[in-house]
C-alpha cells in the first residue's frame with residue numbers, strides 16, 4: 635500500500651538530485667524528508683484522481699538518493715503500521 | 723597520506739584543501755612576523771638602558787598600535803571568509819553517496835542508480851598484507867570517480883562520529899537523525915586515508931576511512947560489477 639513495496643528505482647535516464655534552493659545549507663535532513671513526504675502525497679493524490687503515478691517518480695528518485703536506507707525502511711514500516719508522524 | 727614525524731599538512735588533493743593550505747601558510751607567516759617583532763622588542767628593552775619611564779599621552783603611538791593590529795586582523799579575516807564561503811558553495815553534484823557511522827565501522831550507500839550498500843571494517847593488524855598500513859586499511863573501500871563534484875551525505879546510526887579525510891580537506895560530523903552534506907572533488911586518483919574524528923566509544927581508533935579515487939570509467943566498471 636502507498637507504494638512502500640516499490641524498492642527498486644525505476645528505469646530511465648536519471649541524474650543525482652540537483653541543488654534545491656529550498657535547502658541551501660549543509661543540513662539536508664529536511665530535503666530527504668520533504669521529498670519522501672512529497673512522494674507519498676503525490677501517490678495519494680494521483681491514485682484518488684485515478685491518474686498515472688508516473689510523475690511521482692521524480693520524488694521517489696530524489697528521496698531514494700538522499701535518504702539513508704535505514705531511514706526509508708523505518709518510515710515505510712511506520713506507514714504500514716499507521717504510526718508515521720508525517721501528514722500524507 | 724601522513725608519514726612518521728610529519729609536521730605539516732598532507733598534500734592537497736582537492737581545490738578546497740589547496741585553499742586551506744594557502745590560508746594556513748598566510749596566517750602562519752603573519753604569526754611569525756609578529757612573534758619575531760615582539761621577540762626583537764623584548765630583547766631591545768632588556769639590553770638597553772634607554773627606558774622611557776615618564777612617557778604619557780603619546781597619541782601617535784596609540785594610534786599606530788591600535789590601527790596596525792586592526793589591519794592585521796582584517797588581513798587574516800578576509801582570506802578566511804573567502805575560504806569559508808568557497809567550501810560552502812554547492813556545485814551541482816553528479817553523484818550522491820551516503821556514509822553512515824556505526825559503532826565501530828563506516829557503511830556506504832550508493833543509491834543513485836542501483837541499490838548498492840556495504841560496510842567498511844578495519845583490517846586487524848594480524849591480517850595485514852605486506853606494505854599495508856596498520857590501523858588504516860579497510861576491507862571495502864569507498865570508491866569514487868575523480869574530477870567531478872560528489873555530494874557526500876554524512877549521518878550516523880548510533881552515536882556521534884566524524885567523517886574526515888585530511889588530504890581532501892573534509893571533516894563532517896556524523897550525527898544521528900541528521901544528514902550533513904559536503905562536496906568532494908578530487909584532482910587526482912589514488913588512495914586517501916582518514917579516521918573517525920569524534921570520540922565515539924571503545925573502538926573509535928579502529929574505524930578508518932579509505933577513499934579509492936579512480937577515473938570515471940573505472941568507477942563505472944566497479945559499480946557495475948557490484949550491482950548485479
Ligand SMILES: [Cu+2]
Pocket residue numbers: 823824882883884918919920921922926929
Ligand atoms: Cu566513530
